[in-house]
Amino acid sequence: MDGVVKRFGAVTAVDGVSLTIRPGEVVALLGPNGAGKTTTIDMLLGLSRPDGGRVSIYGRAPQEAVALGLVSAVMQTGGLLKDYTVEETVRLTAVLFGRGRAQVDAALERAGLTEIRKRLVGKCSGGQQQRLRFAMALLPDPELLILDEPTTGMDVSGRHDFWSAIRQDARGGRTVIFATHYLDEADAYADRIVFVRRGRVVADGTAAEVKALAAGRTVRATLPGATVEELLALPGAENAEVRGDQIYVHARDTDPVARHLLTRTAARDLEITSRNLEEAFLTLTAEEQS
Amino acid sequence: MTAVAERKLPALGGFSPQLLALELRRMVRNRRTVIFTLILPAVFFLLFGTGGDLKTQRAGEGNVTGYILVSMAVYGAMLAATSGGAMVSLERAAGWSRQLRLTPLRPMAYIATKLTLAMVVGAISVLVAMTVGAFAGAELPAHAWIECGLLAWVCSLVFGAFGLFMGYLLPSENVMQILGPALAVLSFAGGLFAPVDTFGHTFATIAKFTPVYGVGEIARYPLVHDGNLWIAALNVLAWTAVFAGGAVWRFRRDTARV
Numbered sequence: 001m002d003g004v005v006k007r008f009g010a011v012t013a014v015d016g017v018s019l020t021i022r023p024g025e026v027v028a029l030l031g032p033n034g035a036g037k038t039t040t041i042d043m044l045l046g047l048s049r050p051d052g053g054r055v056s057i058y059g060r061a062p063q064e065a066v067a068l069g070l071v072s073a074v075m076q077t078g079g080l081l082k083d084y085t086v087e088e089t090v091r092l093t094a095v096l097f098g099r100g101r102a103q104v105d106a107a108l109e110r111a112g113l114t115e116i117r118k119r120l121v122g123k124c125s126g127g128q129q130q131r132l133r134f135a136m137a138l139l140p141d142p143e144l145l146i147l148d149e150p151t152t153g154m155d156v157s158g159r160h161d162f163w164s165a166i167r168q169d170a171r172g173g174r175t176v177i178f179a180t181h182y183l184d185e186a187d188a189y190a191d192r193i194v195f196v197r198r199g200r201v202v203a204d205g206t207a208a209e210v211k212a213l214a215a216g217r218t219v220r221a222t223l224p225g226a227t228v229e230e231l232l233a234l235p236g237a238e239n240a241e242v243r244g245d246q247i248y249v250h251a252r253d254t255d256p257v258a259r260h261l262l263t264r265t266a267a268r269d270l271e272i273t274s275r276n277l278e279e280a281f282l283t284l285t286a287e288e289q290s
Numbered sequence: 291m292t293a294v295a296e297r298k299l300p301a302l303g304g305f306s307p308q309l310l311a312l313e314l315r316r317m318v319r320n321r322r323t324v325i326f327t328l329i330l331p332a333v334f335f336l337l338f339g340t341g342g343d344l345k346t347q348r349a350g351e352g353n354v355t356g357y358i359l360v361s362m363a364v365y366g367a368m369l370a371a372t373s374g375g376a377m378v379s380l381e382r383a384a385g386w387s388r389q390l391r392l393t394p395l396r397p398m399a400y401i402a403t404k405l406t407l408a409m410v411v412g413a414i415s416v417l418v419a420m421t422v423g424a425f426a427g428a429e430l431p432a433h434a435w436i437e438c439g440l441l442a443w444v445c446s447l448v449f450g451a452f453g454l455f456m457g458y459l460l461p462s463e464n465v466m467q468i469l470g471p472a473l474a475v476l477s478f479a480g481g482l483f484a485p486v487d488t489f490g491h492t493f494a495t496i497a498k499f500t501p502v503y504g505v506g507e508i509a510r511y512p513l514v515h516d517g518n519l520w521i522a523a524l525n526v527l528a529w530t531a532v533f534a535g536g537a538v539w540r541f542r543r544d545t546a547r548v
Contacts, residue, residue, distance in 0.1 A: 003401040047391060067394040069295040075392070079385020096393040098300050136389075138346050 001268035005052035006199075007040050013039040015199035016053070023143065026170050027189035029179040036199035038076060044177075045073055055146065068164050069097050069140025074133045074147040076100060082122030083289050089121060092136050097140045104139070111135035111165055122217045127158030134165060145169075147178035151185065163189060216252040221267040234260055294444055303396030305403055313407050317374075326470065327373055327415050331366030332422040335359055338483070345427045350514030352430040357513060359423035360438045361428075361482045364509045366415035367446035368477075368502070372469055374408020375453020375537075379465040382458075382544070397545050401454065401537075408450040409443070416443045437512035445505040448526055449473075451533035452501070458540030476502045501529040 006014040014036045021027055029037050042048040043055050046062030053113050056217070057065040063073045087108065094104045108114050111131045130150060132181065137145055147166070151159040168188060170176050180186055186193050187207055189282060196201040223252065224245045231240035231249050234257050239250035251257050261267040298305070317323055339358030349357035378401075382388050390400065416439050430438065456469055477483050480502025486494050497503050504525030507517050 045392060047388070066392055067299055070297065073392055075388070078388075078391055079373070079381075081316070081381065081384060081386050083319055084312075087317070089313055092309065092312050093393060094308060096300060096390075096395050098298075133389075137392075235326050240478065 004040070004043060004050045004055060006036075006043060006048065013199050014043070014050070017196070017199070017201055018053075018206075019194065019201065021117055021144070021175060024173050025192055025228055026176045026190050027178070027192045027194060028063075028134060028186035029194050029196060030181070030183065030186045031179075031196035035181075035196045037181075037196060039199075040196070041073070041075075041146055041177075041179055044146060045071065069142055071144040071146065072137040072140055072142040073148065074130065074137050074150050076150075076152060080121045080129055080132060082120065082125040084121050085117065085131055086119050086121060086124065086128075086135075087117040089132060089224060090139065093136045093139045099139055103141075107135040107138045108167060110138055112161060125158070127154045127162065130154060130158070130162060131165065134162070140243070142174070144175045144177065147176065147177055149181070151180075152183070162238050181202065216250055217254040218273050219247075219249045219251070219254050219257050219261065220273070221247055221261055221270040223261070223267040226265075276284050300394050303399030304394050304406060305399035309403055310406060310410070313403060314410060317377075317407060317411060322466075323373055323411075326466070327366060327370040327411055328418050331362045331369065331415060332419050334365065335362040335419060335423060336426060339423075339428070340426050345429075350510075350516065351434060352513050353428070355426070356423070356428040356430040357510065359419065359428040360434075360442060360510050361506060361514060363416045363419040363423075363432065363439060364442040364446070364481055364502075364506050365473075366419050367412040367442050368449045368473060369416045369470070370412035371446040371449040372453035372456075372473060373385040374404055374411055375450045375455075376457040376465045376469055377404055377407075378454060378457035378510040379460055380463055383461060383463045386448075387544075397541065401541065405447070405450045408453065409447065410413055412446045412450075413443050433514040438509050441503070441512070442509040445508055445526055448501065448505065451530055451537055455533045455536040455540060458537060458544055467491075473502075476500055479503075480506055482497050482506045495508065498525065501525070501533075504529065 003011070004014055004017045005012065017036075017040060031037050032074065039048070043050050044057070044062060046055075046064075046066055055062050057071050060068070060070070062071070073082070084092070090104050090107055090113075091101075094100065094107075105114075108117055111134045113135055116124065117130060119128075121132065124132065133148075150166075151162055154162060163185070165174065166178075178185075178189070190207055192204070192206055194201055222245050224286055226242055226247050228240050228242055231237060231242070231247055234240075234249060234251075236253050236256050237249050237252040238252065241248040249257050249261075258270060258272060262270060319543040339355050339362065344354040346412075378387070381390075387400075419433065420439050424435075452508060453469070461469065462468065466489060479497055480486075480500045481489070481497050482502050486497045486503070487495060498521060504522040507522035508519065508526065511517065511519060518542065
């Protein structure tokens with residue numbers, strides 16, 4: 001994706017996103033609701049056309065890549081017909097992609113649907129329907145699999161089953177992009193996490209890098225006249241910021257920083273907070289705003 | 291994984307006999323469709339076409355029972371064609387159309403599948419009605435059995451277009467609940483349930499402009515050799531153009547939104 005922009009009236013849902021996904025990566029598209037994840041995915045799949053920029057998948061236009069089965073998706077909103085059985089739904093997909101019975105059986109097996117293959121879709125639970133969408137997406141044996149908020153509305157065990165199916169599948173070397181607003185999902189299943197907010201990519205890195213962002217604690221205090229350089233010189237300080245009289249010092253171990261500030265400087269009103277992923281995420285996205 | 295170069299698109303945009311077979315199986319599984327398109331016309335025929343002296347009264351080369359049978363066959367084919375076309379409404383409402391966009395199925399192949407399906411069910415409906423008629427005292431000359439049946443079936447394509455148009459126009463899951471009664475009203479207005487000459491002058495004139503009129507006249511022609519075929523043909527062609535045009539217009543809007 002290169003400089004992709006999508007507007008809906010006055011609202012710019014995706015504002016210049018450029019991303020290159022390498023084959024074999026499992027990428028999480030992480031962001032709060034309304035960040036532009038689904039819009040981005042729609043454009044990747046050729047379901048909507050970007051107003052600016054270019055999307056290409058294996059050198060092809062998205063719609064062509066979809067038709068060839070190079071890329072497939074489990075959509076948040078993709079509908080199923082209630083009066084088809086599970087097996088018929090997969091077979092219909094197979095017919096369209098020119099695949100045979102063997103692939104139907106394989107897809108049902110991998111999505112864990114073999115036992116309920118004769119069940120009508122209308123009688124399946126939300127989790128089972130989601131695994132059916134997964135089976136349909138597996139059918140063309142895509143190079144790239146896209147999952148849009150795949151576990152929304154699933155219970156804990158449904159979510160677990162779904163992810164173990166995906167994880168097993170990704171071991172075979174398939175490229176996976178999944179959108180989520182669950183940080184733990186992104187952390188647990190992605191090699192690379194792309195943060196989006198307000199239609200922009202605000203961070204892009206490995207899960208380990210993201211964890212590093214989240215590690216440690218932050219000391220906040222009131223210390224008029226401090227400079228960033230002075231603060232970075234504090235024992236163990238990794239990152240520092242000055243906002244007016246407020247200082248923020250981030251460190252893996254904040255005790256020495258706090259001790260130093262309280263004993264050697266005029267700092268007062270001191271506070272130590274831990275940053276979990278959620279906060280790392282919020283910090284990142286908030287910086288983008290200011 | 292299948293190499294990038296080995297992949298190819300399906301022939302005919304995804305239109306295939308296997309797809310039709312799956313869709314037909316699903317359609318027949320729906321009890322409401324079966325009752326309304328296959329059983330209802332035959333029941334109507336038995337109720338309104340076989341009583342009293344209808345079997346002994348003559349109509350063209352056959353009896354009145356035969357005349358009513360042809361009308362009911364038209365009604366059945368029409369219901370089948372409309373409900374086949376109107377399936378797009380339900381499938382759009384369910385988000386299935388969106389799911390299908392993630393497959394190589396081209397929109398035109400999708401429409402062709404729906405229309406073919408409508409015509410297959412229409413043919414079954416005509417066959418059921420004709421079979422019931424044959425055992426229930428309808429008299430038609432041999433050529434009329436075939437010609438009337440074929441004409442009833444072929445002309446119902448206009449209602450396939452009607453169903454598609456409505457299917458794209460009405461974003462409802464139960465579009466047939468609206469279209470069923472609408473078709474009944476149109477059938478009355480078009481002289482399918484009672485001959486147009488039993489209407490007053492004004493209504494008889496209006497009848498000629500309603501969409502069911504032409505189909506009924508044409509389908510009954512091999513039996514009665516009566517009425518103006520040109521007006522009937524013009525009626526069918528004009529309404530086909532209107533409905534097909536409407537369907538194409540809505541369909542374009544639908545795919546442009548992609």
